[in-house]
Amino acid sequence: MARFTQSLRADERAARLLRSAGEFASGPGIWIAIIGLGAWAAIDRTDAFVVGIVSGSVLALGALGLTLFFGVFRFAHFAHGDSMMLSAYIAFFALTGVVFGERSDTELLPWSLNDLPGATDPLPWLVGGELSFGYGLLLAMIPAAGFIIAVFLVLEKLVYGPLRRRGSSVVIFAIASLGIAIAMRSVMLMFWGPSPRFYVPGIRPTTDLPFDVRVVTDQTFIFLAAVSLAALVYLMLYRTKLGKAMRAISDNADLARVSGIDAGRITSWTWIVGGGLVASAGVLLALQAQLQPRLGFVILLPLFAATILGGIGKPHGALVGGMIVGITQEVAVTLGFISPGYKFSVAFVLLIIILLLRPRGLFGDSDQ
Amino acid sequence: MTAGRSFLNRMNRPDDFRWANLFTPGIFLAVTFLIVMIPLERSGWNVTSTVNFLAFFGTFVAIFAIFSLGLNVHWGYTGILNFGVMAFFLVGANTAAIITKSPPNSDVVRYVGGFGDKLDFIPYVASDQWLPFVFGLMGAALLCGVLAFLLSIPALRLREDYLAIATIGIAELLRRITIEERGLVNGTGGLTGIPRPLADLVDPSDYTFVILGISVVILVFLYLAIERGIRSPWGRVLRAVREDELTTAASGKHVFSFKSQSFVFGAMVMGVGGALYGFANSTVSPSTFTHFFGTFIIWAMLIVGGSGNNKGAILGAYVVWGFWTITSLLKGYPLPEFLDLRIFFVRDFLIGVLIVTALLLRPQGLLPEVKRVSLWVDRKARQLQKDSPQSAKTTSPPDPP
Numbered sequence: 001m002a003r004f005t006q007s008l009r010a011d012e013r014a015a016r017l018l019r020s021a022g023e024f025a026s027g028p029g030i031w032i033a034i035i036g037l038g039a040w041a042a043i044d045r046t047d048a049f050v051v052g053i054v055s056g057s058v059l060a061l062g063a064l065g066l067t068l069f070f071g072v073f074r075f076a077h078f079a080h081g082d083s084m085m086l087s088a089y090i091a092f093f094a095l096t097g098v099v100f101g102e103r104s105d106t107e108l109l110p111w112s113l114n115d116l117p118g119a120t121d122p123l124p125w126l127v128g129g130e131l132s133f134g135y136g137l138l139l140a141m142i143p144a145a146g147f148i149i150a151v152f153l154v155l156e157k158l159v160y161g162p163l164r165r166r167g168s169s170v171v172i173f174a175i176a177s178l179g180i181a182i183a184m185r186s187v188m189l190m191f192w193g194p195s196p197r198f199y200v201p202g203i204r205p206t207t208d209l210p211f212d213v214r215v216v217t218d219q220t221f222i223f224l225a226a227v228s229l230a231a232l233v234y235l236m237l238y239r240t241k242l243g244k245a246m247r248a249i250s251d252n253a254d255l256a257r258v259s260g261i262d263a264g265r266i267t268s269w270t271w272i273v274g275g276g277l278v279a280s281a282g283v284l285l286a287l288q289a290q291l292q293p294r295l296g297f298v299i300l301l302p303l304f305a306a307t308i309l310g311g312i313g314k315p316h317g318a319l320v321g322g323m324i325v326g327i328t329q330e331v332a333v334t335l336g337f338i339s340p341g342y343k344f345s346v347a348f349v350l351l352i353i354i355l356l357l358r359p360r361g362l363f364g365d366s367d368q
Numbered sequence: 369m370t371a372g373r374s375f376l377n378r379m380n381r382p383d384d385f386r387w388a389n390l391f392t393p394g395i396f397l398a399v400t401f402l403i404v405m406i407p408l409e410r411s412g413w414n415v416t417s418t419v420n421f422l423a424f425f426g427t428f429v430a431i432f433a434i435f436s437l438g439l440n441v442h443w444g445y446t447g448i449l450n451f452g453v454m455a456f457f458l459v460g461a462n463t464a465a466i467i468t469k470s471p472p473n474s475d476v477v478r479y480v481g482g483f484g485d486k487l488d489f490i491p492y493v494a495s496d497q498w499l500p501f502v503f504g505l506m507g508a509a510l511l512c513g514v515l516a517f518l519l520s521i522p523a524l525r526l527r528e529d530y531l532a533i534a535t536i537g538i539a540e541l542l543r544r545i546t547i548e549e550r551g552l553v554n555g556t557g558g559l560t561g562i563p564r565p566l567a568d569l570v571d572p573s574d575y576t577f578v579i580l581g582i583s584v585v586i587l588v589f590l591y592l593a594i595e596r597g598i599r600s601p602w603g604r605v606l607r608a609v610r611e612d613e614l615t616t617a618a619s620g621k622h623v624f625s626f627k628s629q630s631f632v633f634g635a636m637v638m639g640v641g642g643a644l645y646g647f648a649n650s651t652v653s654p655s656t657f658t659h660f661f662g663t664f665i666i667w668a669m670l671i672v673g674g675s676g677n678n679k680g681a682i683l684g685a686y687v688v689w690g691f692w693t694i695t696s697l698l699k700g701y702p703l704p705e706f707l708d709l710r711i712f713f714v715r716d717f718l719i720g721v722l723i724v725t726a727l728l729l730r731p732q733g734l735l736p737e738v739k740r741v742s743l744w745v746d747r748k749a750r751q752l753q754k755d756s757p758q759s760a761k762t763t764s765p766p767d768p769p
Binding site for chain 1 (some may be wrong): 447526532538544660667671717720721
């Protein structure tokens with residue numbers, strides 16, 4: 001009898017082998033693949049790798065907001081990309097006061113931030129020469145953030161709040177946020193038209209970095225700004241009482257409520273912090289790429305890929321996920337057999353692989 | 369028209385008059401009034417051109433109603449959150465187009481297929497007029513079904529919100545493929561001059577009525593097929609899956625298999641819609657297949673009409689497409705400059721607002737889902753009513769349109 005239980009049949013042995021292979025692939029295998037491919041990309045495709053880090057840092061900032069909403073509100077915020085783009089347009093509007101008109105653009109505002117003395121003079125920068133924009137753009141982030149936070153709070157009052165009180169499922173929230181995404185995109189089209197726009201027209205100055213890498217100077221700014229903002233949010237989440245409360249709600253909403261955490265207050269604060277993240281990520285995205293209403297929905301897939309890759313509700317996961325998605329997108333199109341048109345589809349393929357191998361993401365809790 | 373009027377439902381329905389009961393007929397009549405009166409007024413009370421316009425309008429209502437029915441199978445009955453309707457729209461339209469078109473005859477236009485000339489092999493019955501289109505419709509449905517089956521294997525195992533993200537990704541990927549692989553369906557140029565079914569039947573100026581007839585017949589056929597399926601034991605399992613997967617699994621049903629079947633079935637319905645769209649429009653290009661036009665507007669139709677009710681899905685298609693058409697007709701009137709320039713963007717904005725408003729104020733839609741138990745209950749109820757005519761008279765409510 002004992003002999004039978006010990007010696008497995010061939011198919012059982014194969015199944016066991018397959019299972020352990022799957023466990024390896026979804027466990028240490030993923031990390032080995034990520035580090036190995038990352039190292040290869042850094043050495044062999046340095047240019048694309050550096051650009052990937054820059055776009056990855058923007059994605060990380062966006063994904064940080066998305067993962068915060070996912071964690072605290074427990075729904076997929078499909079309007080995230082469009083909110084980012086909308087706030088980028090608000091910054092553009094504050095900067096130039098321009099909306100599109102019958103034949104050419106018309107200036108709607110009598111006064112805009114660009115009229116400030118020296119607001120358009122290129123800022124001096126740590127790395128290399130000058131940035132392409134002046135301090136006006138940095139100031140413009142404030143009305144952008146204020147606007148999108150106001151929009152979020154109004155939507156919470158009018159849409160998400162009532163839905164939550166009704167006990168709607170996550171899918172209803174997903175559909176509602178999709179409707180809001182459509183409305184936001186149409187607002188962008190209504191005021192600024194479908195053609196791409198730039199904060200500052202013209203050629204942008206470049207900088208030489210070590211290892212023969214030449215980047216647009218703005219990109220170094222984008223990277224540093226995104227990383228420092230992410231660090232700020234990280235400190236907020238892990239060093240303040242508010243952040244602790246948010247993480248508590250994210251971990252277990254019922255337990256948090258029982259422990260005396262004011263859910264309504266945390267909800268408002270999450271929208272405020274998330275709105276700030278959305279606005280800064282949006283402005284940096286527009287600075288890195290361009291202002292275009294379409295881009296809001298296009299960026300949504302990489303954002304979700306980054307969020308899910310890192311693990312829902314995990315801020316450090318969003319950062320690592322954003323970097324991985326950004327770098328993969330840029331490096332994949334240098335391989336030769338993937339045409340640049342598929343850049344954003346790479347994120348989707350990455351998303352499917354991670355969902356199949358490890359649905360909880362890299363840093364997610366194993367029970368999710 | 370016994371669908372959705374089960375015996376049990378009559379028992380639940382209040383008999384007293386309520387103003388809220390007039391909401392759905394009111395919306396229907398308002399849209400109908402505008403869609404008839406505006407073209408009449410625009411054309412200087414020319415009845416012929418208005419009727420032609422209405423036939424054109426009706427064709428697209430029927431086609432979008434087919435998409436809406438397909439989405440109703442996915443979302444309304446099975447609870448599959450498919451944000452990638454555009455994927456099946458695109459595959460259906462392109463497949464039907466390349467099956468029915470002739471092979472490409474220049475180097476500029478490149479696409480695969482082009483079997484139209486070979487598909488008239490039944491002699492004497494003018495088979496070139498209809499046979500390629502039958503193959504086109506079947507090919508579109510078949511390819512969408514195969515695609516949906518392949519996609520369902522990984523995608524339907526996902527959590528519902530992940531599934532929504534995955535379906536958007538699939539749609540986007542397919543759209544990119546049609547643009548990037550230039551030899552497949554002619555890249556960004558798209559396919560033009562798609563042949564029209566039964567084109568020799570009437571004068572070209574009256575062709576609108578032929579395609580209207582074809583679309584309506586197919587819509588009615590699909591409506592009956594879906595109704596039949598949903599009222600069968602199979603449909604009951606789907607609705608059980610929607611309500612509670614765990615309980616359904618505990619009752620011995622293979623949840624994944626049923627979801628997969630529903631996904632394939634709905635996708636095939638959408639493929640037929642896509643094929644008809646190609647025939648009616650005679651042009652398909654990547655600029656048609658945006659997430660907005662291919663997915664969101666269909667979601668708006670289903671949410672507004674009432675998910676879980678096939679008549680609601682059709683009514684939603686009518687109302688939303690009516691709204692869509694009316695706003696583009698408004699362009700002919702003198703509008704303030706700000707609005708005149710932006711009327712289409714305002715329309716898109718209102719579609720988004722419509723989805724959110726419907727979810728908040730009338731989540732059940734214009735025609736709410738009706739409780740269905742079984743075909744046999746309906747039959748039994750009819751039999752009971754025949755036996756006692758008085759009770760049937762007292763409980764017969766006014767029919768919604």
